[in-house]
Amino acid sequence: MIYSTPDLITCDQEPIHILGHIQSHGYLVAIRPDDYRIVHVSANIAALFSQSAEELLGKPVTQLFSQIGESPETLTSLLDGGKTKQSWDTLSPYRMSLNEQVWNLIMHEYDGMIVLEWEPVGDASMLPYNQQLVSHALNEVQASQTLSALLENTARRIKEIIGFDRVMVYQFGSDWHGIVVAEVKEPHLEPFLGLHYPASDIPRQARELYKKNLVRLIADVNSESSPILTIAEWPADKPLDMTHAGLRAVSPVHIEYLKNMGVSASMSLSLIYRGELWGLISCHHYTPRFVDYTVRQTAQFVSQLLSSALEFRRGEENHLQRDRSREVSRVLHDQLVLESDVVKALTTQSTTVLDLVEAGGVVLRFNGQFYQSGKTPNEQEIVALTDWLKTVDSDPVWNTNKLVDHYPPALEFANVASGLLAVTLSHELDEYMLWFRPEQVQQVTWAGNPEKPVSVDAGGQRRISPRESFAAWVEIVRAMADEWSETDVTSALKLREDVLQVVNKQANEVRLLNNLLKEAYDELDAFSYTVSHDLRTPLSSIRCYSEILIEEYGKEFDDDARGLLQKIIDSSDRMRSLIRHILYYSRMGRLELKRQSVDMSGLLKQVREDVLLDERGRTLTITLGDMPPIQGDPTMVQQVFQNLLTNAAKYTRPADDAQIQISGEVTDDSVVYHVSDNGIGFDMKQADRMFDLFKRLENARSFEGTGVGLAVVKRIIDRHEGKIWFNSKPGVETTFWVSFPNSVAVAND
Structure with a gap:
């Protein structure tokens, strides 16, 4: 069997890792790892060994060594060593003489095949x-x-x-x-x-x-590439994957x-x-x-x-940028704490919201008013822009360096606002912080016209053709600004948390309503605690009696009956877990906050040990960095990090090399820890539901959970007058930051 080159429709569809040929300067053999028999071989192999490709297919690869005077045991030892070590780099290249020439034998294992490649040795x-x-x-x-x-x-x-x-x-x-x-x-x-x-x-x-x-x-x-031949019984839909082959055509x-x-x-x-x-x-x-x-x-x-x-x-x-943004963020936070007016704190002091990121202008839309600094669109344009933002995106932070691609009317003010970093304070109240970057007109010199021509072959099939001319082709690129960095986005998100925290504290005008709500909340809290607590006894009875039925009378039941009883037990266990989480959540409102210095080194090592024990049987690395102490309730602090690390471990299960990092640092007014993982991540468009009770994000529904853990974390952080924020990229990484005030003098509720 010879694998032919696939028809080429577009470059993006071309299966370049399975082209079915190798370059002409070398030779290739692919063998099964279990018996070392040849499954694939390049058609030109006869030029290197005395047998043709057809004669070698299905034969033990050691025959090749026998024919050139090398010991078959040498090759077997090499192959055994590579499989045992799960690494072939230390074995390659293996030098050998063939036809009065020295060759490099390069070996690797991939997709169920051991691939051997021979290349000539240079000077x-x-x-x-x-x-x-x-x-x-x-x-x-x-x-x-x-x-x-x-x-x-x-x-x-x-x-x-x-x-x-x-x-x-x-x-x-x-x-x-x-x-x-x-x-x-x-x-x-x-x-x-x-x-x-x-x-x-x-x-x-x-x-x-x-x-x-x-x-x-x-x-x-x-040069003419050499096709790869395959044993006749090999599945036609499983060609040799040459992702890691140096000779790949x-x-x-x-x-x-x-x-x-x-x-x-x-x-x-x-x-x-x-x-x-x-x-x-x-x-x-x-x-x-x-x-x-x-x-x-x-x-x-x-x-x-x-x-x-x-x-x-x-x-x-990045470190210099983070340090600068962190200092501006600290100053803005202090101004927000000291100044009763949010607008004055952010716009009238020596350090303003415009200083947080590199931008040409900023607009704060707050309490129905507009506060502008630097070069920005006019008020009417900003109203239209924020109305559009409300309809197309629910992210707390959204950014682009080419606004016109998302919002065509932005072309009218591209000279001052081609780039946008938008922070939503409240969709309902139309409150936003908007940073703008001006247009950076670029003269881009392309190596030929960048548009690839489409050709039509004799069969009428449209194909992408490579460019034929590489003469310089100049294009003027407009309505594009410098890109926003990860530090820009993170700093904006933290400022949002600071502003919202201050706004919440300054809601004195609704104090009476808050008191009424608090009384209702306390009654509801006590009610949920009582109901949840009282449910545990009948639930335990249901589980106990179900187990007795299986144990005492299980032999008399058919498979369906036993299965139904087991489902009752499993459902009881899930209900018990949910009740336990609800009890803890409701109890948080009544527990006294016992604030003290918490030894984070001992706490995190214990949490890590617990998580790794629960996740035994898989590859998971939890790396602990700096672990400064925290001022807080030890039990509650442990619950925060137990939930964050358990979540990180759970959502990294699909990763081949799961990694979790946790580290802390001391700032002027708080201790900030971050927990990062390389798990499934999530879409930041769903971020506003992150801490809602019983709410779970779309891509997390296939994982076991109750939707209570992060609500508990948020409630604990709020009780400590701290902050929690996050950033994530689907399929790449997720990072949660939690900050605790570092002053013991903070009031205990």
Whole structure:
């Protein structure tokens, strides 16, 4: 069986990890891990061994070693070692001589197959020189004062290591279009520095592969790829997945793209920042050029040095921004506490709400009035904008750097408000904080017209064709502002909490109504406690009698009857759990707050131990950072973190490598802890329901729960006069922050 190349409709649909061919400079065999028999083999294998591909299919792979004078036990030992260690990196490459030439055998295991690839070995005399280049690269990473110098130095070292004509550092934008931000080339070549490339040039599935394969070589775009043959009984719908194969053939669309550029060989190295693709080191050569495995590994090491440097530099930048925002946030909080008027606290002091983030202007819409600072749209435009916000989004914080894409009327005031960071204080009262960023007109020089032409083949099928012209094509981009950072969004969300807390405290004019509501609340609280408490006794009886029926008379019942009794027991257990949570929630209103210094190190270690015990049998890492003490009720504080860590553990169950981090820090007026996980996350559009009793978010419904835990956490935090806020990205991460006042003098209710 030969897997043919799929029809190509669009780049995004192309299955580039299962193209069914390999590049011509190497050879491939894929075997079953259980018996080491050959399932897939490249058709060109006869050029390396004495048997054809058809003869080898279904045979033990050790036959290959026997035919070249190597001990079959050597290969078996290698394969056994790789399976045992669950790591093949330390075994690859394995060097062997075939046909009077030295070859690298590279091994990996993926998708139920062990894949063996043979590639020729390059010039071994270059190894010490390459190691010297790596040492130079490390020194340059440490010494580079600017990001541009760091990128150019890295490109130069990569060029020296692999010998290509052109090496570029290519950075992705938020929309996945790219720009060449550094370049080292041969003098006769035209420069590509500063050119932009559309996102379609590197489609989604290619970007996903770049995150898994950090180095990719195309040795000769004009060579004929070799098809992969498969044993006859193998399912036709399960081709060999070559996601991690270095010899994986090249997409015909990409081959045509490279040919249109005049490139004969290419190599790319991935640059990763916080687990995402930041960019690529893209290398072009204008004649065929093979780079052997060890040299590629050397280049990959240098690219990883750059990735680490990017991580460090970005971390420093984020840290400085966080420190600045934190200081402004602290000052605004103090002003809100000291000033009885929210508007005066935010708009008339030396530090104002405009200082919280980098913005051209800000509008506070509060109590039916507008308070503006800096350059903003006019009042009529703001009214229309906030009316639109109320209809399209329920997020407490919403942002965009191109407002016109979401709200076309924004084109009229794009010069002052192309970017918007909106905080909703109250939809019902039309109260908002709105930060605006002005338009940043850009002249973008594309490497050719970014729109890929659509062609129609003989069968009438519409196809995407790679661009043929790479002549500079200039576009003026308007109505776009600088992007808002994660720190901007988090700072705005915290200020929202501060404002709402102050507003709630200043509701003196409804004190009488509050007293009446409090009395009704206390009566309802006592009623719910009594009912919940009294329900436990008959519920225990129901469970007990059901167990007796199963134990004493179970043999006389058929399967359906026993199943129904078990359902009664299970339902009783769920009801008991719900009643227990309700009791704790209702009891919170009556328990005395015993505030003292809480040793968080001992508390969190115990909570971690309890959670890991409940989650035994799965991979889960809970990392504890700084753990400053908290002023609070020890039992209630433990309940807060028990709920937060239990939730984080529960919602990371689908993750292969579940990670939870918890750490605290001391600010001027509080102790702030954060709990972060890489679980299922949630849509921030549903965030306003987070702390509602018995309310659960849509993507959490398949997980066991009562909808009471976070309501308890919120109630405990409120009783401590603290704050809780959060941020999440579906399928990526979730972070909860909780702050406790660090003064023991805070009143105990």
